[in-house]
Amino acid sequence: MMHRSAMPAFRPGAVWSSVSECARGESGRRVGKVLLGAALLGIGLKVYGRYRRYQRRQRWNQAGKDVVVLHQFERGTNCPNLSPFALKLETFLRMAGIKYVVDTEEPQGSRNKCPWITFNGQELSDSELIIDVLTQHFGKPLKEKLTPAEHAVGRAVQVMLDEHTALAVFYKRYVLDRGCYMVKCVPKKYRALLVILTLFFFSAMKKFFYTVGMGRFSEEETMFFLRRELRALEDVLGDKPFLLDSTPTTYDAAVFAQLTQVIYACAPEVERYVRSSHGALIQYHERMKDKYWPDWEQCRAE
Numbered sequence: 001m002m003h004r005s006a007m008p009a010f011r012p013g014a015v016w017s018s019v020s021e022c023a024r025g026e027s028g029r030r031v032g033k034v035l036l037g038a039a040l041l042g043i044g045l046k047v048y049g050r051y052r053r054y055q056r057r058q059r060w061n062q063a064g065k066d067v068v069v070l071h072q073f074e075r076g077t078n079c080p081n082l083s084p085f086a087l088k089l090e091t092f093l094r095m096a097g098i099k100y101v102v103d104t105e106e107p108q109g110s111r112n113k114c115p116w117i118t119f120n121g122q123e124l125s126d127s128e129l130i131i132d133v134l135t136q137h138f139g140k141p142l143k144e145k146l147t148p149a150e151h152a153v154g155r156a157v158q159v160m161l162d163e164h165t166a167l168a169v170f171y172k173r174y175v176l177d178r179g180c181y182m183v184k185c186v187p188k189k190y191r192a193l194l195v196i197l198t199l200f201f202f203s204a205m206k207k208f209f210y211t212v213g214m215g216r217f218s219e220e221e222t223m224f225f226l227r228r229e230l231r232a233l234e235d236v237l238g239d240k241p242f243l244l245d246s247t248p249t250t251y252d253a254a255v256f257a258q259l260t261q262v263i264y265a266c267a268p269e270v271e272r273y274v275r276s277s278h279g280a281l282i283q284y285h286e287r288m289k290d291k292y293w294p295d296w297e298q299c300r301a302e
């Protein structure tokens with residue numbers, strides 16, 4: 001072993017001169033050119049990306065006064081959108097008679113969440129916050145005559161579905177079934193990409209679901225939660241045509257969107273279960289579909 005005092009002293013000047021000597025050599029110059037090229041390409045791509053982003057925003061800002069630009073994922077094969085939050089928002093826009101155009105070039109905005117909107121030059125995200133802003137702006141376009149207690153029931157149902165039922169559906173889709181059924185629900189052109197992404201991000205997804213809690217449960221336990229929530233939803237619905245009233249309210253947008261995922265975009269056995277055990281929910285879904293999605297078939301991807 002070398003004695004400490006016998007070790008050669010570290011001299012930064014010497015290191016620098018051997019690096020610069022190496023860089024002056026033929027291979028050093030070649031490496032330098034490659035690095036410079038890669039850096040310039042990276043900067044170029046970033047600048048081009050920013051420019052395209054700027055151009056898109058210019059275009060969206062010209063959609064017209066009070067016209068919503070709804071940024072969301074492309075249509076699914078079984079239903080108009082595989083994001084329940086995007087489907088909720090689009091359903092709300094239809095219910096409220098608000099003019100909108102759809103963009104699928106940038107489905108996740110600056111908060112990296114789908115959906116988001118551009119509205120009168122402003123960018124807004126989160127389906128609930130967006131519905132609230134639009135409701136204020138358009139002077140409560142849905143004429144709801146609900147008591148505070150009914151509003152509370154509506155909110156509780158919406159939060160149950162958006163924050164818990166949706167997690168159970170996503171967990172079944174992406175982890176328990178490893179995306180096998182989802183592949184059939186996305187347009188053909190994205191199938192290979194979905195398979196690669198699922199393989200690549202599978203452990204990250206598992207970790208995410210474990211962190212939020214749902215990932216700690218078995219398939220049987222997850223389905224137990226799902227069945228219990230569908231039962232609760234059917235009990236709140238009772239024999240009313242819509243969730244809380246004889247006419248639809250804002251809460252129906254969330255119910256319809258989450259129910260769509262459960263029936264059409266979770267798993268074939270889940271769809272069979274709902275059809276055989278929850279006729280009232282199926283009829284409710286048909287009622288909403290007929291009223292607000294007469295173009296349902298045209299809104300399905302190949």
Ligand SMILES: N[C@@H](CCC(=O)N[C@@H](CS)C(=O)NCC(=O)O)C(=O)O
Pocket residue numbers: 082083084085108112113114115125126127128
């Ligand atoms: N609370 C949000 C939820 C939106 C949301 O989670 N969207 C999903 C798609 S279904 C998403 O963008 N996920 C991407 C991510 O979380 O990184 C809303 O209501 O808009």
